[in-house]
């Protein structure tokens with residue numbers, strides 16, 4: 453188990469909230485700069501680093517046992533190669549006035565702070581969406597969905613006639629797309645122990661926003677074709693009006709019934725962040741300066757999905773991706789140390805290095821520089837990138853591939 457104690461040293465520590473992509477990298481960069489001279493404390497509700505970018509693999513997750521699976525890397529493996537301390541707890545309040553955070557109601561005073569608490573599903577006040585849909589934004593959600601899909605596969609052998617079990621995925625961004633392709637391409641019968649399960653019928657409700665908005669046109673076109681080849685039906689241009697158990701009401705008046713509904717329609721800041729008395733952007737995200745510091749709050753930084761920032765040189769919003777979280781965290785961690793040492797701060801400039809989509813267990817599509825690539829080798833490349841990142845975290849090293 454990781455150290456459930458304060459970092460070594462005296463005085464209030466530098467505190468990093470969240471041990472996801474942004475938090476881990478922020479703590480690592482800060483530790484590299486401060487070299488044990490100042491206590492650094494990493495806080496998370498779990499003693500593991502969850503590989504959130506891989507949570508679309510719901511079939512493999514369902515078959516894996518507990519959190520010993522490769523999607524959850526024990527933090528102690530990472531921490532013992534650093535001088536970073538760890539405290540397990542849920543952040544229930546952040547008090548910027550008094551430089552305190554509350555973990556399960558217990559106060560913890562900080563000297564400097566980085567908020568890297570990620571994001572949660574946004575339901576946009578759609579009635580029934582939170583109650584009657586699955587989500588893969590968290591490991592436990594992906595586990596629940598995987599288990600449910602296995603149960604559906606087992607029940608499918610008793611379905612009348614030619615009927616196939618239907619799964620509806622809501623949200624035409626990268627997560628919904630990857631998940632729909634994964635569910636359609638998975639051999640659920642084999643996973644359920646070699647039974648003659650019927651293949652799932654997967655419908656991807658892309659909503660009123662353009663499908664895969666923001667990605668290069670050729671990548672979108674290739675992804676659409678690969679989804680269709682995998683048997684995913686795409687439903688464009690309609691939003692979800694209401695959800696009931698097993699029933700999705702669309703705003704054109706039509707109704708879709710389904711054995712399972714998955715919500716991948718968007719993200720927002722966690723409530724503990726959204727209620728902070730500071731400037732917020734869309735979905736309660738924190739508006740930050742290009743140094744990733746909160747305006748008017750010296751020594752308080754934010755990184756990852758929790759921020760809203762437009763790159764001042766390109767005018768392009770920084771996306772909510774692990775790639776951007778890691779790049780931003782390098783700057784946040786350096787600036788956290790710089791504030792402590794009284795040094796000047798650096799500004800964050802985001803350059804996208806490429807996008808790789810997994811489109812089923814053995815297909816993928818990517819846009820890297822000006823090239824669009826697709827097919828089985830792209831899927832293998834995605835897996836290699838994911839393994840390289842996971843290996844680096846387990847070794848306490850920095851991987852720049854993700």
Ligand SMILES: Cc1cc2nc3c(=O)[nH]c(=O)nc-3n(C[C@H](O)[C@H](O)[C@H](O)COP(=O)(O)OP(=O)(O)OC[C@H]3O[C@@H](n4cnc5c(N)ncnc54)[C@H](O)[C@@H]3O)c2cc1C
Nearest residue numbers: 470472473474497504505542543570756757772773774775
């Ligand atoms: C299925 C899926 C596929 C994706 N694929 C890609 C991809 O291919 N490439 C890519 O770049 N991005 C991808 N993303 C997006 C990427 O996962 C996120 O952008 C990234 O996780 C953001 O990092 P973060 O550190 O901000 O948040 P997270 O990684 O979510 O980390 C937040 C941390 O904060 C902790 N936490 C939250 N609230 C509290 C609290 N109140 N108290 C204590 N701890 C708390 C959590 O336990 C977690 O450890 C994908 C996302 C999903 C869901």
